[in-house]
Amino acid sequence: MRSRNAVARAVFVILVVSLTWSVWIFARTVRQDSAQRSNAGASNRTEGLAAWQQIYSVLISPRCINCHTATSFPQQGDDRHRHFANVVRGPEDRGVPALQCITCHQEANANSTGVPGAHDWHLAPLSMKWQDLNGNILSSAAVCSDVTDRSKNHNLDGAGLLKHHTVEPLVLWAFQPGLNIDGTPRSLPPLTHEELVAATRKWVEAGTPCLQTH
């Protein structure tokens, strides 16, 4: 009888030790998984922010930002001077009745006369201004905040933003901007269109992260 109790006690101790060991192993595994997920998330965000910086470098290039003004007129040229001929924004960002954007800007570049063109040439709405009234370019965080704000960006989600960068004619124009009036090529954004689309895809897949605005 005494020896049977001793065996039972030994079995009980072994069971308790095994259970404790299993719980400890399980807890450690869960902690490791959680840490890995957290690291992956941070890495994803870091990569997303890096991709955004690439996108930002394109958005603030003259081919893009000249029509993302905070003023009642667009800019032109690499020095981003005020558009000539008293051109104004107008109520729908497309000029005014006898002086519309399409008064000069046709469906394609006019290389023989140096006037750039693409379908539906127009200014970006004021909600998508990427500079202040003095022409100072807004910070990366501020532009990112506006670009991802669906109340300001024509209600585009990440997929919509990717599509915009992929197929919008005025975005495509920036990478094939034609010739200046003196026959020299207009300067290009710092990335190719393919690189912009790839960066946008990476940024969207990371959840369109932005740095905090101050």
Place this chain on the structure above:
Amino acid sequence: METYKLTVNGQPKEVTVDPGTPLLWVLREELKMTGTKFGCGIAACGACTVHLGGVATQSCVVPVSLVGNRPIVTIEAMADDPVGRVVQDAWVSLDVVQCGYCQSGQIMSAVALLKVEPKPTDRNIEESMGGNICRCGTYVRIREAIKAASQQLHEGGAR
């Protein structure tokens, strides 16, 4: 050289020119329609304004290859246009013109404005006519004539 079929003031035209030839050159040199003027050649003065598909357009910077099938209307057709006739009458009655060189472009822009904005404010006029320069400085009379034409059109004076 390419051949282009154009519709100018309702009439079919055919020209054979280099694709990069500006519409202004086609009108003046090929079709001998000299009412539309060459001013600056870079869309800075508005003397070459025509209506392309109903839009006031600086013809000096639009290559003929980009015209497509849009109808072209020039100053030569304004006497037969209901709004154009009233605008021209207002120009004459208020003696707007001084040297006159820019006035065909001014009238084309004024007509385009009044067709979209029948009762333009001073600001509407200043903004819409901002691309048309007059070295004689007839801007005050141009504004008065646009307002007079607007009034005339409002009273049903379009003929």
